[in-house]
Amino acid sequence: LELASHCGDVTVTGLAIDSRLVEPGDLFVAIAGQRVDGHDYISSAIARGAVAVVSERPISQDIPHVIASDATAACGHVARLVRAEFSGKVIGITGSAGKTTAKSFLAAICSGAGTTVATEGNQNNELGVPLTLAKLNSAAAFAVVEMGAAQMGDIAYLKSMASPQVVILLNAREAHVERFGSLEAIVAAKGEILDNLSEHDTAILNADEPELAAWRARAQPAQVLTFGRSSAADIRLVSSQDRGFDGSVMNVEMCGT
Known part of the structure; x- marks a missing residue:
């Protein structure tokens, strides 16, 4: 990162792309995409209230300005700085199917216990996760961060940003297998969320998945909780009844009770 322009101390309260x-x-990060170049909209961003800019080339506007060789990576750097100041609980969630729905349910549950920041929609990539983390503040107690993968290493990168104390791995399916080459590669990619956990962290795993044993081992030394229909699950779905627009009724056993 190269400081190209400095106009005294600047207070940044958000991140926008x-x-x-x-x-x-907001700090506006100008990203040169395949179809749209954010550098063309810097003036618009300033007009809307941006107080600083990150770009990949010099700009003409008179505003605090940092030049980065990779603006996307700069977003990740900002996210790490914000996350480092957050003292609440961060929950990371991934899987091939159901992660956006699970994230929404989990965020609703956490909201009952405290202010919760959560991924909007399915903004679960190298840009979406920084946007979520940039919303963390001292008033929040929880953050629920959805993480997606288009290739090996993506989950590891996103997890390094979010530093979750709780990770949830829902499943691994052959969705987007053309990107990974095999189901085994997808299993390995999703499993990256379990790497480098400590004994103070918690991994929540799907007991109905054939990869459970391997994932449990990969999560060590973290505490592991399981969920599913399996009789061995710590949180077991005994039965469910779909009531259409009136929702669902579920019978759940937790830790054998």
């Missing part, structure tokens, strides 16, 4: 979504106090 879309000029249309900039709010006063």
Whole structure:
């Protein structure tokens, strides 16, 4: 990162990569995409209240400005800085199917216990996760961060940003197998969320998945909790009844009770 322009101390209160979504106090990161170049919208971002800019080339606007060789990586750097100041609980969730729905349910549950920041929609990639983490503040007690993968290493990268104390691995399916080459590669990629956990962390795993034993071993030395229909699951779904627009009724056993 190269400081290209400095105009005194600047207080940044948010992160934006879309000029249309900039709010006063935001840091605007100009990303050159395949179809749209964020550098073309720097003036629009400033007009909407951006107080600083990160770009990949010099700009003409008179505003605190940092040049980065990789603006996407710069977003990740900002996210790490914000996460390092957050003292609440961060929950990371991944899987081939159901992660957005599970994230939404989990965020709703956590909201009952304290202010919760959660991934919006399915913004679960190298840009979406920084946008989520940038919303962390001292008022929040929880963060629920969805993590997706398009290739090996993606989950590891996102997890390194979010530093979750609780990780949830739902499943591994052959979705997007063309990107990974095999189901085994998908299993390995999703399992990256279990790497480098400590004995103070918790991994929540699907007891109905054939990879359970391997994932449990990979999660060590973290505490492991399991869920599913299996009789061996710590949190076991005994029965469920779909009531249409009235929701569902579920009978759940927790730790044998």
